[in-house]
Amino acid sequence: MSQCMEIDGSVLEGGGQILRNSISLSAILGIPVRVMNIRAKRSKPGLAAQHLKGIQLVAEMCRAKLKGASIGSTDVEFIPGKLRGGHYVADTQTAGSISLLLQVALPCALMADGPVTLDLKGGTNADMAPQIDYMCVVLRPLLLKFKVDFSWKIHRRGYFPRGGGHVTFDIKPVRQLHGVDMTDQGVVKCVQGWSFVAGRLPIKMAYQMSDGARSELTNLPNVNIQTFMEDPNMAPDNCNGIVLACETSTGCVLGGDALGRRGAEPYALGRCAAADVTAALRCGACLDKHAQDQMIIYMLLSEGSSAVKCGEVTLHTRTAIYIAELIAKVKFTIKDEGDANIIECVGLGLINKNIPL
Numbered sequence: 001m002s003q004c005m006e007i008d009g010s011v012l013e014g015g016g017q018i019l020r021n022s023i024s025l026s027a028i029l030g031i032p033v034r035v036m037n038i039r040a041k042r043s044k045p046g047l048a049a050q051h052l053k054g055i056q057l058v059a060e061m062c063r064a065k066l067k068g069a070s071i072g073s074t075d076v077e078f079i080p081g082k083l084r085g086g087h088y089v090a091d092t093q094t095a096g097s098i099s100l101l102l103q104v105a106l107p108c109a110l111m112a113d114g115p116v117t118l119d120l121k122g123g124t125n126a127d128m129a130p131q132i133d134y135m136c137v138v139l140r141p142l143l144l145k146f147k148v149d150f151s152w153k154i155h156r157r158g159y160f161p162r163g164g165g166h167v168t169f170d171i172k173p174v175r176q177l178h179g180v181d182m183t184d185q186g187v188v189k190c191v192q193g194w195s196f197v198a199g200r201l202p203i204k205m206a207y208q209m210s211d212g213a214r215s216e217l218t219n220l221p222n223v224n225i226q227t228f229m230e231d232p233n234m235a236p237d238n239c240n241g242i243v244l245a246c247e248t249s250t251g252c253v254l255g256g257d258a259l260g261r262r263g264a265e266p267y268a269l270g271r272c273a274a275a276d277v278t279a280a281l282r283c284g285a286c287l288d289k290h291a292q293d294q295m296i297i298y299m300l301l302s303e304g305s306s307a308v309k310c311g312e313v314t315l316h317t318r319t320a321i322y323i324a325e326l327i328a329k330v331k332f333t334i335k336d337e338g339d340a341n342i343i344e345c346v347g348l349g350l351i352n353k354n355i356p357l
Contacts, residue, residue, distance in 0.1 A: 004034035004077055005327065013319035014041030016051050017293070020104040021323040023055050023078055024297060027062045027108045028350070031327060032079040039074075046072040050096025050122060054104040057090040061108050061116070085114025085173065092122035095163035097129035102169060107297050109171040110148060113354035116171045123158045124165035125241050130290055131257050132167055133194060133243040138255030142291055145180045145251065146298045157198060157235035164237075175355035179304035179347055182286040186250030191217055191277070193225030193245070195270065199238030203229050205266045209242045209258070212270025216278055220246070242270055246277045252286040283311045283339035292343070296320035300330040302347035309342050317343070 009018045019035050026033040039045045047055075052071060055078065059066045063081035090101050098120045109116035124132040130139070136152055143149070150171045158165020195210040197203055210225045217223050225244075240260035247253055256276030258269040280288045286309045287295065293316040299306040310317075313334055321332045321343075328348060335342040 004032040004079070007033055007035045007323070007326065008037055009035050009074075010037035010040035011319070012322055013315050015039050016100065017316055017319055018323060019051055019076070020054060020100065021297060021320055022327065023058050024104050024107045025323070025327045026078050027058050027064065027080045027083060028111050028301070029328060030080055032077070033327070034075070034077045036075050038076065046074045047076070048096065049092045049094045050100055053090045053092050053096070054101050057088060057101060057105050058108050060088055061105065061112065083108055083112040085112045085116050087117045087119070089119045090121065092163060095123035095126055095158060095160040097126040098122045098124055098158070098165055098167050099126070099130045099132050099135050102135060103294065106150065106171065107301065110174050110177070111350070111352045112173045114173065116173070118169040118171070119166070120169065121158070121164075121166045123160060123163050124154065124167060125157065125159055125239055125259055127160060127259055127261065131241060131243055131259065134255050134257050134290070137192070137243065137245045138253050138288070139291060139294060141251070141253045142287060142295070143298065145182065146177045146302055147174060148177060148298065154234070157230060157239070159198065159235070159237045159239035162237055173352055173355055175352050175357065176349065177298060177302040177347070179302040179306040180299070181307050182252060183307050183309040183342055184250050185252055185281070185284045185286050185309070186248040188220050188281065189247045189249055190222035190224065191220055191244060191246045193223070193242065195225055195227045195242040196230055197240045198230035198235035201238050201240050203227075205240050205260070208266035209240065209270035212267035213242060213244060213274040216271050216274035240266065242273045244273050244277055246281070250286070254280045254285065254288045255290065256288065280311055285309055285311045285340055289314055293317040293320045296324050296332070299345050300324045300328050300347050301350050303349035305344065305346050307342055307344045309337070309340055311340055313341050313343070
């Protein structure tokens, strides 16, 4: 076996993000890695279903040699081959997050030798992960600035504990990502929102979440929150949640979302989702706290300089930067701007030679 770069999965955030970022960069850059102490800081360390399926998905995409890939494993070796286009399926068979499967696979798909279709199955709206709607209406517009795009179709919603969701993503590879400058927030143009209930939950809960969000967004223009019950054929199980997307004049999108859980008051959930948006607006940020860590891998792959303005730098973001600097040898800087911070780097300018000029 090739000599593997060893990565300690217990550092900083100490969760699944270290594994996802390490495997993505390994596949893209062709660097074998061994990730140890996987999810050491979680109550149940080691690979859960969504982590296992995520690395198996990327392994299939690049014909990798994979060792230690089993539920509960805390030590994985990943020796990548060439990233290839094609149709790939990953099913957590739980409510494990589809968004996190997309998070590990999307950067790899961009550097494949042809179009990639991902059929991902699991939880569409899962706790401790971005809701799939957030990935599509908040993250995707931000990635467009890097010249990254994907299309999607939600076939079925999947909620805790049964899962069963199914989303298809179509991704075209790119020759090279473009560096971004997201440091000017601009002015708010509008706020779009989606407040939903599913299964046997009463529609009044969706209205309560919407009302809670509106109470936090009273000073913003063009607030439009759709309130609805999911089609039982699409979403037969019980769930409630809200997703918000605030668009500014400079093309920034600031998101907030919240998901119902036992004992959570719907009005408070709406306020919580909106508070993420208003907190980002107050400090002049160009992306919210849930998007900042997801930008790091695209910044390091891009051509030229990139700079993004955010609020407090989260532990997830510092972890993503640590892994980026360790594997890709790209240096990031964080500049204090009062209540905000600017994260900068000069990217690798990686070229996908399979894609013609």
